[in-house]
Amino acid sequence: MSWSKLNKTIDAHSVIPLDALSCRDFGVNLPANFPFNKAKFTCQALAMLSQLNDYDLKMVCADIIQICANPNATNSIKHSRNPLRRLWRTKYPFRNYHFLIRYTLEENNISITDILFDKQLEGAKNNFAAERTMLYEVKRQSSHTYDKAMNDDEIKKVQGAWERIPTPTTQIKTQHAAVNGMQNELTKAAWLMGTHLDRAYEGDGIKAYTLFHNPTDYTKLDLIECAFDKRSGTKSHNAQHLAAVLAQNNQQGKQVKWLAHSQGAIIFCAALEHYRIHYGKPLTGQQLAVHGSGSNVERLKRIAHSVGVKVVSVRNNPYDLVPNLADRSKISSSSLVRSLKFKGLVTDGSVGESPHTLPFLGLVTYAAQLQMLGNNEKADIVRKFIKTLPPTDARL
Amino acid sequence: MIKLAKAFYRGFIGGPSFDNCTHYRFILEDKLLTLDMPSSNVAAVPSTIDVSFPYNSKSWFNQHKEDYFHHVYVHMLTKNWMYLPPVSYLPSSEYGMLSCQLRIKQTNKINALDAVQLKRFVIESYDDFHWGPDGRNTEIKKDTTLESSKMAVPFEPDELEEEILGRIETRGYPPLPAAKEVILNNRQWVFYQVKRNNSLSRQDFYCLPLSEHAFLEVEFNHRIDRSDKHKKWAKHALESQQRIMESIKLSDSPPEHDNLIADNSKSD
Numbered sequence: 139m140s141w142s143k144l145n146k147t148i149d150a151h152s153v154i155p156l157d158a159l160s161c162r163d164f165g166v167n168l169p170a171n172f173p174f175n176k177a178k179f180t181c182q183a184l185a186m187l188s189q190l191n192d193y194d195l196k197m198v199c200a201d202i203i204q205i206c207a208n209p210n211a212t213n214s215i216k217h218s219r220n221p222l223r224r225l226w227r228t229k230y231p232f233r234n235y236h237f238l239i240r241y242t243l244e245e246n247n248i249s250i251t252d253i254l255f256d257k258q259l260e261g262a263k264n265n266f267a268a269e270r271t272m273l274y275e276v277k278r279q280s281s282h283t284y285d286k287a288m289n290d291d292e293i294k295k296v297q298g299a300w301e302r303i304p305t306p307t308t309q310i311k312t313q314h315a316a317v318n319g320m321q322n323e324l325t326k327a328a329w330l331m332g333t334h335l336d337r338a339y340e341g342d343g344i345k346a347y348t349l350f351h352n353p354t355d356y357t358k359l360d361l362i363e364c365a366f367d368k369r370s371g372t373k374s375h376n377a378q379h380l381a382a383v384l385a386q387n388n389q390q391g392k393q394v395k396w397l398a399h400s401q402g403a404i405i406f407c408a409a410l411e412h413y414r415i416h417y418g419k420p421l422t423g424q425q426l427a428v429h430g431s432g433s434n435v436e437r438l439k440r441i442a443h444s445v446g447v448k449v450v451s452v453r454n455n456p457y458d459l460v461p462n463l464a465d466r467s468k469i470s471s472s473s474l475v476r477s478l479k480f481k482g483l484v485t486d487g488s489v490g491e492s493p494h495t496l497p498f499l500g501l502v503t504y505a506a507q508l509q510m511l512g513n514n515e516k517a518d519i520v521r522k523f524i525k526t527l528p529p530t531d532a533r534l
Numbered sequence: 535m536i537k538l539a540k541a542f543y544r545g546f547i548g549g550p551s552f553d554n555c556t557h558y559r560f561i562l563e564d565k566l567l568t569l570d571m572p573s574s575n576v577a578a579v580p581s582t583i584d585v586s587f588p589y590n591s592k593s594w595f596n597q598h599k600e601d602y603f604h605h606v607y608v609h610m611l612t613k614n615w616m617y618l619p620p621v622s623y624l625p626s627s628e629y630g631m632l633s634c635q636l637r638i639k640q641t642n643k644i645n646a647l648d649a650v651q652l653k654r655f656v657i658e659s660y661d662d663f664h665w666g667p668d669g670r671n672t673e674i675k676k677d678t679t680l681e682s683s684k685m686a687v688p689f690e691p692d693e694l695e696e697e698i699l700g701r702i703e704t705r706g707y708p709p710l711p712a713a714k715e716v717i718l719n720n721r722q723w724v725f726y727q728v729k730r731n732n733s734l735s736r737q738d739f740y741c742l743p744l745s746e747h748a749f750l751e752v753e754f755n756h757r758i759d760r761s762d763k764h765k766k767w768a769k770h771a772l773e774s775q776q777r778i779m780e781s782i783k784l785s786d787s788p789p790e791h792d793n794l795i796a797d798n799s800k801s802d
Contacts, residue, residue: 151686151687180686180687182684182685182686183686183688209677227710240685240687242687251685251686251687252685252686252687254681254685257697257700257701257703257704258700258704260704260705261704261705262704262732262733263732263733264731264732264733264734264761265761266761266762267763279602279603280602285593287577287578287579288578288579289578289579289580289581290576290581290612290613290614290633291573291581291609291612291613291635292578293576293578293614294612294614294633294635294755295602297631297757298602302671302735303704303706303730304705304706306705307706319626320626321626321627321758321759321760322626323761324761325733325735326759328719356762357627477673495626507577508577509663510577510579510580
């Protein structure tokens with residue numbers, strides 16, 4: 139026999155005092171330094187907290203602790219003027235997190251009534267440096283996809299195939315998810331990652347996916363972020379956040395097909411390394427496809443294998459300098475020279491020309507695209523290389 | 535070397551180059567539409583384009599129409615131009631892209647020849663779509679109202695209104711500035727912009743009435759990939775847009791251009 143006694147006096151409005159132990163009954167792990175004597179929660183606020191991953195919860199708690207210390211402050215939205223906060227990529231670059239905490243002040247205590255996304259801080263921004271690392275659900279707008287060399291109208295349509303303005307979400311509710319590369323603001327990342335997912339998981343008929351948006355902080359800081367994630371110490375705040383998302387997926391038994399593009403692969407690798415140290419449990423049901431890898435693929439495969447993530451495919455253009463430089467274990471003088479000859483196209487190329495930005499559709503298509511642009515010399519180089527490959531080579 | 539120095543002076547490479555223009559002629563029933571369009575600088579497969587557009591025919595329109603958000607149109611021509619840094623040392627450094635698309639739209643809701651009605655129509659079709667039963671703004675309003683009703687302390691009515699409008703600003707489709715009339719080549723066009731406060735990317739639309747129920751629409755899509763570099767190419771893109779618009783001329787068609795089948799068999 140089993141039984142449960144319902145406490146009918148508790149509803150969304152009920153205020154619940156918590157302590158370090160009782161908060162766990164509600165599925166919320168608050169930090170040890172949380173001021174339990176000063177802050178109370180409504181059931182509704184607790185329900186929201188229990189939806190958050192560890193990283194979001196840690197950041198929201200930091201904001202609540204700040205409110206407890208300064209309960210009469212009129213506004214807590216303030217950008218830090220400390221330049222080191224931006225430079226030191228393991229630290230969150232903003233003073234406050236992107237959740238709006240609604241509270242009432244009762245004598246010396248605060249009562250947290252609701253926690254929701256802050257409409258002023260979420261989403262795309264005119265100044266990309268103000269965009270936040272967040273999860274967004276991106277829905278498909280049309281069936282257009284980048285699967286061949288295209289005409290002008292099709293190129294325009296591919297860029298409009300996914301929602302331009304995605305909706306923020308606290309959890310991954312889709313079967314597919316992606317992590318974007320460097321210098322991708324939100325609107326660009328939304329369509330570009332949709333395009334990459336279409337190629338990575340062909341035949342899945344993806345209607346929506348979740349974007350783990352790695353916001354750009356302009357060129358130099360994006361590069362510094364890569365360096366932080368490649369070293370063996372504490373990883374960037376992006377990687378820590380992604381590790382918490384992976385842990386939440388694992389806890390909820392969600393099976394997610396991931397895609398990591400360019401710097402996204404570095405962040406994914408760093409997140410797995412962070413996960414192994416701080417969470418440890420095997421990550422079951424997570425698959426990963428890598429495009430234009432900015433990470434050393436062998437290192438990524440090794441860590442993925444050790445935590446139980448399956449790397450299903452790696453799609454790199456042999457003429458893309460980025461994976462050639464990143465994958466130092468496999469680099470040969472011939473592959474480096476080959477990609478260096480095309481360096482100008484990686485950095486200065488355009489849609490359909492750069493071997494890095496859009497998904498790699500095979501060397502035959504790439505040669506055709508180069509010819510379309512009148513770049514016959516480079517097209518000939520690619521065609522000569524194609525002749526040296528066996529007909530079964532996957533890169534064709 | 536001179537090219538590179540010039541690119542550094544301008545701050546970008548790419549964009550429409552009027553040294554390399556194609557002259558296009560389209561037959562719009564009894565009218566001839568001509569324009570000069572710079573070649574794309576994006577790798578694209580050459581496509582066959584129609585040259586005749588019987589814009590008054592409903593069956594033709596229904597057979598060829600495409601839709602995207604509130605736009606229902608028959609495509610005529612598209613060109614894309616990337617803007618890129620003079621020298622770059624990292625991938626994904628594109629500054630952005632300017633696209634131009636010509637298309638025919640039909641409507642039986644207004645008299646398109648009346649500029650006042652056309653100005654109202656273009657804005658209303660945007661609002662009606664996004665505030666329609668399946669529209670994004672309607673969804674945001676519904677979700678926010680539901681969320682508020684479940685909150686421990688629901689929003690007051692004015693707070694709820696403010697929250698809905700705020701969310702529409704960030705993740706919906708906010709109201710557009712009013713359409714206005716512009717004169718180009720002695721013809722009156724209706725101009726409107728689809729833009730939002732949290733993004734520099736925008737679309738500029740020019741509409742030219744062709745008959746009571748049809749009009750030509752020229753869309754310029756300014757896709758900004760790097761906000762910090764937009765200043766460098768914004769002026770060039772706007773000047774190019776103006777130059778393309780000034781090249782568009784509509785005149786009476788010579789009598790030999792009345793065979794649609796023969797015209798449409800020609801290709802670019």
